[in-house]
Amino acid sequence: MFEHLINGFGVALQPFNLLIALVGCLIGTVIGVLPGLGPTATLAMLIPLIFSMPPATALILLTSVYYGSMYGGSTTSILVNIPGESASVITTIDGHKMAMQGRAGPALAIAAIGSFIAGTFAVVVLTFLGAPVAEYALHFGPAEFFALMVFGLATVASLTGTNVTKSVVTTCLGLMISTVGIDLVSGAPRYTFGNPFLQDGIDFVVVAIGMFAFTEVIITAREVREGTRAEVVKAAGIWVSWKEVVYSLPSIARGTFFGFLVGMLPGAGATLSTFIAYNLEKRICKNPELLGTGDIRGVANPESSNNAASGASLVPLLTLGLPGGGATAIMLGALMMLDITPGPLMFEKHAGMIWALIASMYVGNALLLILNWPLVNVFARIMTVPVKYLMPIVLVISTIGVWSLSYSEVDLILTAGAGMLGYYMRMHKYPVEPLILGLILGGRMEQAYRQALIISKGSNLVFLQHPISLVLLIGALLFLFLPTLLARSKQFYMARKTSVEAA
Numbered sequence: 001m002f003e004h005l006i007n008g009f010g011v012a013l014q015p016f017n018l019l020i021a022l023v024g025c026l027i028g029t030v031i032g033v034l035p036g037l038g039p040t041a042t043l044a045m046l047i048p049l050i051f052s053m054p055p056a057t058a059l060i061l062l063t064s065v066y067y068g069s070m071y072g073g074s075t076t077s078i079l080v081n082i083p084g085e086s087a088s089v090i091t092t093i094d095g096h097k098m099a100m101q102g103r104a105g106p107a108l109a110i111a112a113i114g115s116f117i118a119g120t121f122a123v124v125v126l127t128f129l130g131a132p133v134a135e136y137a138l139h140f141g142p143a144e145f146f147a148l149m150v151f152g153l154a155t156v157a158s159l160t161g162t163n164v165t166k167s168v169v170t171t172c173l174g175l176m177i178s179t180v181g182i183d184l185v186s187g188a189p190r191y192t193f194g195n196p197f198l199q200d201g202i203d204f205v206v207v208a209i210g211m212f213a214f215t216e217v218i219i220t221a222r223e224v225r226e227g228t229r230a231e232v233v234k235a236a237g238i239w240v241s242w243k244e245v246v247y248s249l250p251s252i253a254r255g256t257f258f259g260f261l262v263g264m265l266p267g268a269g270a271t272l273s274t275f276i277a278y279n280l281e282k283r284i285c286k287n288p289e290l291l292g293t294g295d296i297r298g299v300a301n302p303e304s305s306n307n308a309a310s311g312a313s314l315v316p317l318l319t320l321g322l323p324g325g326g327a328t329a330i331m332l333g334a335l336m337m338l339d340i341t342p343g344p345l346m347f348e349k350h351a352g353m354i355w356a357l358i359a360s361m362y363v364g365n366a367l368l369l370i371l372n373w374p375l376v377n378v379f380a381r382i383m384t385v386p387v388k389y390l391m392p393i394v395l396v397i398s399t400i401g402v403w404s405l406s407y408s409e410v411d412l413i414l415t416a417g418a419g420m421l422g423y424y425m426r427m428h429k430y431p432v433e434p435l436i437l438g439l440i441l442g443g444r445m446e447q448a449y450r451q452a453l454i455i456s457k458g459s460n461l462v463f464l465q466h467p468i469s470l471v472l473l474i475g476a477l478l479f480l481f482l483p484t485l486l487a488r489s490k491q492f493y494m495a496r497k498t499s500v501e502a503a
Contacts, residue, residue, distance in 0.1 A: 004351060004355040005358065005359060007355060008352075008356045008357075008359035008360075011352070011355075012360035012362075013359075016057065017057055018363070020064070021360050021364050021367060024060065024061045024364070025064050025071075025364055027042065027065050028042075028065040028066065028067065029071055030072060031065070031072060032072020032074075032075070032085050032088075033072045039066050039085065039327045043062055043327055043330040043334075046061065046062065049061075055335075055338050056356040058334065059353065059357050060356070063314070063331070063357060063360070063364070064360070064364045066310060067361075067368070068364075068368060070270065071111075071112065071115050071372055072085075072372075073085035073088035074091050074095065074108070074111040076088075077092045077096065078091065078092075078095035078099050078104060078107045078299065080394050081212055081216045082208075082212045082216070082394065082398065086440055087271045087274055088274075088303075089208070089275075089433055090275060091274075091303060093298055093433070094291065094298025095107050095299045097293060098296065100294075101294050103294070106239070106296060108372075109240035110248050110296055110300045110303075112368075112369055112372045113240070113300075113369075113373075114300040114301075115307040115369075116369040118256040118260075118305070118311075119307045119308070119311055120362065121256050121260065121311075122312050123311055123365065125311075126311065127358055140468065141452070141455075142448045142455065143452040143456075144466060144468045144469045145444070145448040147466075147469035147470075147473050147476075149272070149441045149444065149445040150472065151475050152437065153175075153434070153445075155275060155279035163429075166429070167431055167434050168480075170431055170434045170435040171435065171438045173438065174438020175439075177435075177439050177442070178446075180192065181201030182200070182201075184443075184446065184450065195410060197406070197408045197411070198410065201443070203411070204440055206402055206405070206414050206415050206418065207414070207415075207435075209398045209401060209418075210414070210415040210417065210421075211435070211436070212422070213394055213419075214418070215422035215423045215432075216391075217391050218420075218423050219423065219426065220391050224388070247296065248297055251281055251285060251297035251300045253304075254285075254301065255302060255303070255305040258305060259277050259307070259308035259312070260311070262309060263308060263311070265316075270309035271441075272440075273308070273309035274302040274305045277301055277304075277305035278291075278302050279479075281301045313327075313328050314328065317331060318354060340353070399412065399415075
């Protein structure tokens with residue numbers, strides 16, 4: 001193994017391959033920063049370029065763009081409350097609050113550090129345990145995937161503290177939006193109202209940009225007009241302190257671990273892993289009430305999770321030929337175009353290419369840290385730009401991002417509608433994140449549910465007969481009802497204690 005890895009480094013450190021990795025990291029970082037494109041669309045656009053490259057070089061380019069976008073997605077999430085990529089939605093919760101407190105520099109720095117640690121961990125596991133670990137993913141069928149997504153949706157209840165009802169309402173609204181488009185089984189259009197632009201469904205980017213970017217612009221304009229806009233506290237320091245790094249390390253470790261476990265499952269993806277990792281962090285960490293108020297752990301945990309998940313998604317891709325999401329599905333197609341079929345024999349038939357890829361991922365993670373950390377200072381200065389200049393720029397970039405999806409006026413109208421809905425939700429304390437997760441997972445959740453029913457000939461008992469799905473569904477119920485039960489039991493205990501003392 002070590003001999004293969006050394007040979008892989010010999011290939012990855014060749015000047016041309018090193019240049020390709022650097023270019024891929026730069027492209028990925030820029031794609032992560034700009035809302036609208038995303039890694040999947042970018043990888044699809046790069047497919048024509050790889051035919052003139054050796055297979056190892058082509059794979060190095062695609063993977064460096066992929067995990068580079070995970071690094072870059074945190075930048076706009078922290079600075080202007082716009083997730084550059086779906087896996088960066090959770091980062092907005094604490095990241096933007098840190099930026100408004102004048103701590104954009106530490107937030108960006110810990111995102112880069114956490115991403116580096118998690119990405120390196122994922123590559124180490126891929127190096128030593130890739131094939132054995134991937135075998136566990138085979139135990140997940142449609143019933144297990146449906147239960148996993150129900151579990152992921154249920155965990156968002158902790159995002160709103162004890163107000164589970166509002167979280168469930170917004171989650172269901174997201175699931176409803178995800179049903180727009182062509183029915184997966186019958187092929188009939190649903191809720192399109194005869195509009196052909198809605199047959200492909202409502203894109204996540206359209207809703208996310210509306211609910212984050214447009215809503216932020218509306219709220220900022222109102223606060224400036226009313227004179228209630230909070231001034232950004234001047235940053236005392238750009239770099240993260242050693243004390244904050246040590247404080248964040250347990251959160252980085254937990255985000256890395258849970259992110260890798262979820263990201264390794266085909267179809268789960270980095271987005272679901274960040275939601276689950278962040279919610280489990282709120283259950284496990286000390287002083288969980290600080291999360292959501294601008295705590296640096298709220299940036300370290302999801303950023304570690306999405307980078308661990310992006311590396312983990314390559315495990316089932318290379319060892320089983322199963323893509324973990326849209327981006328890895330594009331990679332699977334690219335490999336097959338190069339006459340390479342991923343599967344259990346991949347490490348034997350194409351050992352040189354695989355070990356060159358693994359070595360390039362070590363190099364790529366180091367390159368991303370070297371590229372992104374010095375830019376923290378530059379990015380943090382964005383917060384010093386007056387809002388009367390910054391918000392119009394955000395509005396223009398967001399509009400271009402939406403227009404670039406399908407050049408449709410319908411997308412722009414939907415984005416504006418999502419912005420108004422997001423404004424209403426923010427004003428009435430409804431959480432936005434559960435709606436976004438419901439929209440992202442809705443299609444895959446419905447597909448897994450229907451596949452499970454087809455296998456079981458229409459019996460819903462299939463979800464209770466499989467041990468993994470049963471455990472996940474029980475966990476989902478606990479996440480939904482446990483906070484309420486604990487709160488009521490605490491009230492009962494305090495009332496009983498008071499009555500005893502009075503007697």
